[in-house]
Amino acid sequence: MDPHNSAQDVPRCDLCETALIHNYCDFCHVNLCKPCVVDHISDGYDKHKIVPFKERRSTLIYPKCETHPHKNCKFQCKDCNNIFVCSSCMASEKHGRHKFVEVTEVFKTKKDDIKKDTNELENHISPTYEEIACDLENQLANLDVGYEKLTTTMSKQGEQWNREIDIIINKMKTEISEIKVKHRDILQKHLDEIKKIQSLIKETLHALRKIEKSNEVSPTIEYSCKTRKFSKLPPKVQVSLPTFIPKQIDREKLYELFGQITPLSTATEENVLLLNQSNTSVKELLDEPELIATIQTGYRELRIVTSINEGKIWTSGEINDIKCFDIRGSNVQTIETDSEKIPNDIAIDSDGHLLFTSGATRTVNKVKNGKTEELIRFIEWKPSGLCTTSNGNLLVTLFSGDETQSKVVRYSGSTEKQTIQFDSDGKPLYSGNNKIKYITENRNHDICVADWWSGAVVVVNQDGELRWRYTSYPSVTKNELFQPHCITNDSQSLILTADCNNDCIHILDQNGQFLRFIDNCDLSGHFGLCVDNNNNLFVCECEKGNVKKIKYLK
Known part of the structure; x- marks a missing residue:
């Protein structure tokens, strides 16, 4: 029978291997019974530390001093690269006036x-x-x-x-x-x-x-x-x-x-370790996108649509009002702006308030409790595109008063936080003109701009560094010049941009790889677009004044 084990598997003394454990040597890590303690410390009491078994491993084992082997080092010298020192070392001239810390x-x-x-x-x-x-x-x-x-x-x-x-x-x-x-x-x-x-x-x-x-x-x-x-x-x-x-x-x-x-x-x-990050299920593209509904807005020149949830969409055209519709097509709210403040772009902030830019007055405005408040006013630049970010900031595209430069500016409230204008070689990222450059922030925090004049989707990371440009995909049926009009993204970090010359929408992944066209829903004319939180795509047709709801994900 194994002497270390009984029917109840009770631990035994490591020396005699028969008696029950009562003590423990914290220096030697040995289980001891009472009679064996004396034998264990017979070679010198200072070489051992006997404690009750329940208090085992409670004693710190200090390193021995190299200069004074009979002493333990219970301090470190901060002025000597934190070397271990004993009390004698601390009193020596070598460590005079040095600072020490307890081990x-x-x-x-x-x-x-x-x-x-x-x-x-x-x-x-x-x-x-x-x-x-x-x-x-x-x-x-x-x-x-x-x-x-x-x-x-x-x-x-x-x-x-x-x-x-x-x-x-x-x-x-x-x-x-x-x-x-x-x-x-x-x-x-x-x-x-x-x-x-x-x-x-x-x-x-x-x-x-x-x-x-x-x-x-x-x-x-x-x-x-x-x-x-x-x-x-x-x-x-x-x-x-x-x-x-x-x-x-x-x-x-x-x-x-x-x-x-x-x-x-x-x-x-770059794969960043994020704690408590919410998971979004992966969805695949439909083989054929489906037209779910068509909403008639009454606009003659419908340009912009935005939405957060499936219940409401906000729209704007070439007149000084912004209309809100429910999914049945009923006009549930109309915001009238000043005659000079025809919106260039609209967005919804994290509090659900409507935001819009006005190039004529050089302002970004907020509609709160039915009243329009001026949020940002520009002097030498005119705002065009607008979007909100995941952390509540605003991204605004602007062009200079002489219409030769364009840039993207990040705002926290009305405070400017970042300007994005040039690449690493000092060359302009965006074409210099007065064309509206619509903008969106992707789920990976990339900043995506539809540059209509240059015929490209320009994507930079959140630090403003150019990641990629997309200038269309070869197709035998899409022969007209690619000029992206509007841009949006979804929960899968897919980027959707409107190709009005070819009456279709391009879907790209977050790295600029072309995935497919949406060209089967009878789209026509210059159109804005947006995706709500449920991945419903809303597309507005300029001349018809319609907003089409399209399903493109499974």
Whole structure:
């Protein structure tokens, strides 16, 4: 029978291995019964620290002084790079007039830091890496579905062609299969990297818990923060599926006109560790967007629409009033502005108040309790586009009085916080003219501007650094000049911009990759657009005066 264990598994003395434990040596970490205490300290009482078993590991084990081996170091010298010192060292000339700190204070502080780091690693950092790993695993799991959609689209197009294009179809399917392999390899590579980091986190947690339970001074004092290297998360991998673009049939150029597969696009973005971040479910695009409703506003030249919830939309045209409609098309409220204050753009702030810009009066205005208040007045610049941000700021696009410069300015209330005008090479980000540049803030805090005159969507990060420009997508059916009129975004960080010359809407991901057109809802004329909190798209048609509600996500 094992002498250390009985039927009740009672711990026994480490020396005699039979008697029950009564004491503990905090220096040697040995369980002792009463009779064995004397034997244990026989080599010198000062070499041991005997405490009741219930108070074990309560005694700090100080390091021995290198200069005075018979003494323990219970202080650190702040003027000598925090080296351990004993009382004799403190009294020596070498440390004269130096400042000292008690090891017990540093020990307690470090123990608190270790507990905090352990909690952060265990409850925040490690779960975040788990989410990243799950996201990559989901991308891998859904890979076949996405590629099956591609091959299905190709097959539908192929059914309309004669037998001559069968060879081309097979060749392009092979190309997709090769891209799929690359796609899988990229995701697997990043997943392996995440798994490796997760393993390191587990090892670090194990080491931290070991130190946390230990009462040894040196390992604790020498501990340095381990969370910093893990807090800087690796870039988030978003690998976009290639797209297949059908073309009109021409036997002389079968392979060229059958379609086009975009190359595999791998985009990385800075992945910031955010605590208590709300999760938004991922939604897919509908194969065919659906027209849900058409609201007649009565405007002759309808330009702007904005909405937060599904119940109400605000609209504005080329006259000095702003109308609010419910989803049934009933006019529930009308705000009349001064004859000079025809709105250039409108927005809703976090308190639900209506905001609008007026280039004629060079002001940003707020409508509160039915009364219009001047929020910001400009002297040398004129405001045009306007949007609110996730933290309650305002983003305003402006053009100079001589109509040669444009910029974006961030405001907190009426206080200017940031100006965005030039790229890293000192070149203008936006075209200089008096055209309204509509603006929106994406969910990742990117600032997106529809620059009609330059024919581009210009996107900068929240620091004002240029991320990308989008200048349309090649299409055999969209032949007119791309001039984005309005712009908005949704809960998926998708960006939607109005292409009025081609009577369609472009949908882009947050990295500027084209996803699809919305061109099947009989859209016509210059139109503004917005997306509410439920991902309903509202599009206003200028000449018809209608607002169309469109569903484009599953």
